[in-house]
Amino acid sequence: MNKKKYTVALAGNPNTGKSTLFNVLTGLRQHTGNWPGKTVIHAEGFFTYKNEEYQIIDLPGTYSLYSNSADEEVARDFIIFGKPDVTLVVLDATALERNLNLALQVLEMTDRVIVCLNLMDEARKKGMIIDTANLSKKLGVPVVPLAARNKEGIEELLETIARMVHGEIKTTPLAVSYSRAIEEKITKLLPLVKEVVGEEYPARWVALRLLDGDTSLLHALQHHRHHFFREGSAHACHCAKSI
């Protein structure tokens, strides 16, 4: 059996069924614990698909990855520093307008994303019809409809995860474009960010965080990569302010 273990992270708004999906997936091989109610610290489990091992991390539900609550930091840090092979963004199919905010934020952070449209049974009950193919085209990543509680859509999800970790899916994540003023600042900042953080972190996203004055990210970067702070980040921070 292949020794390489892939990592899958579960992100999404509160109450969208992340833990339910986590339990369904890990239940396929072993039950690592039931996590009812609100997830606070992340839970880890394992599953096997087509003879390959996957580690799966259940992140706390958040509406955003920007506002610096402890939950949001846990989720953000795992996506940025944990570098999961795939991030599943679990959306409530009955409240897409609200849920897509977080999906767009994750797409700025990583291109290895699968959007899970969960609670499709509820959406159907409400008479909602979702054009998943079109949504997938617009977001630039796979979209898989699910009803995790009824174990619906799990096989397609597993197959999509497997294809993504093997590099068989090319994604083109939708990049939110900002006002001209902000885009100009990003353009100025990008070379500097790339110089300091290298290829390891998503440069455009880091530039945006710097422009936002996101000190919590800087602290996290300092914590995770000492040499980021040697001289570079103070400089980057200063430049972000002066830009």
Add this chain to the structure above:
Amino acid sequence: MARAKLARLSDAKPGERFRITKLEIEGTMKRRLLDLGFVPGSEITVLQKSPLGDPTAYRVSYTTIALRKEESDHIYGERIGNE
């Protein structure tokens, strides 16, 4: 353009609907309010105040979110009557 003075979301009463025009605030709290769905153009329903009058529960894009007065004070828009 003659326009009625904008109301604060914190002034709206339970049962009323409210359309957001702008957020008069910057920084982290603005970001948080936007992420929770309090974006210009969106329609909010005031659900109920807690027994002590604060926080107040709102219906915003299919989810119930509670805000404190110190937050809803910064949200301006039009009161568009009862449901």
